Amino acid sequence: MKGMGADELQCKWGDDAMGIRSMRWWLGLLAVGLWAVRSEGLMSVKQSGRAVAFYVAPNGNDAWSGRLPSSNRSKTDGPFATLHRAVEAVRELKRQQGGVLKEPVTIFLRVGVHFLREPIVLTPEDSGTETAPITFAPYRHEKAIISGGPHHGLKAHRCERQVGVGGGISRSAGR
Numbered sequence: 001m002k003g004m005g006a007d008e009l010q011c012k013w014g015d016d017a018m019g020i021r022s023m024r025w026w027l028g029l030l031a032v033g034l035w036a037v038r039s040e041g042l043m044s045v046k047q048s049g050r051a052v053a054f055y056v057a058p059n060g061n062d063a064w065s066g067r068l069p070s071s072n073r074s075k076t077d078g079p080f081a082t083l084h085r086a087v088e089a090v091r092e093l094k095r096q097q098g099g100v101l102k103e104p105v106t107i108f109l110r111v112g113v114h115f116l117r118e119p120i121v122l123t124p125e126d127s128g129t130e131t132a133p134i135t136f137a138p139y140r141h142e143k144a145i146i147s148g149g150p151h152h153g154l155k156a157h158r159c160e161r162q163v164g165v166g167g168g169i170s171r172s173a174g175r
Contacts, residue, residue, distance in 0.1 A: 050103055052093065054086045055079035055139065057110035069108065069139060079110060083120055083136075083146070090134060091126065101132035108137055109144035116148045 054066040060079035064071075066089050071078030080086050086107045094101055105128065128134035138144045 052103055052105045054089050054105070054107045055110060056083055056086045056107060056114060057081070058112035058114060060110075069110065083107070083109075083114055083116065084118075087120055087122070087126065094125075101128055101134070104128070104132050104135070106135045106137055108139040109142075109146070110139050111142035111144060113145045113147050116146065119148070 055069045055078075056066070057070070057079040058081070060066070060071075060081040062081045062085040064077050064080065066080040066086060068078045080089070090105050090107070093105065126134070
């Protein structure tokens with residue numbers, strides 16, 4: 001069949017036994033080729049169907065990968081500490097993928113208050129696509145709070161007794 005053109009191939013596809021065997025061989029080869037293309041396409045869909053997850057936790061570390069929901073036992077990897085670092089990680093991923101995300105990305109916020117020291121500025125370049133969106137979500141129904149207010153390092157203390165406004169504390173002390 002070496003060097004056989006399309007016209008010659010059509011002539012071989014007659015009613016004779018040789019033509020039917022030849023046609024079956026070509027159809028089999030075509031089916032294998034289509035299966036290979038389809039399999040490769042399905043592999044691509046499966047790869048792009050896997051979501052990328054980044055995690056942010058108040059006790060995280062921006063030097064870590066952000067790919068784990070909590071720190072590992074040796075405290076060498078875990079979630080990011082800030083939303084800013086998570087947004088930058090998505091930007092880095094997008095650059096690595098040629099400027100267009102190939103899979104969905106979710107930034108999961110762990111329980112606690114996430115203080116923003118400065119605003120997060122998102123531009124059109126920070127957008128995902130219909131097939132690869134970028135989502136910010138709480139992790140497993142945890143209560144995550146994003147606070148843009150000032151953070152003064154105040155810590156909450158449990159009061160064992162009630163304290164009234166009397167006792168030398170002026171009502172205008174905080175004004």
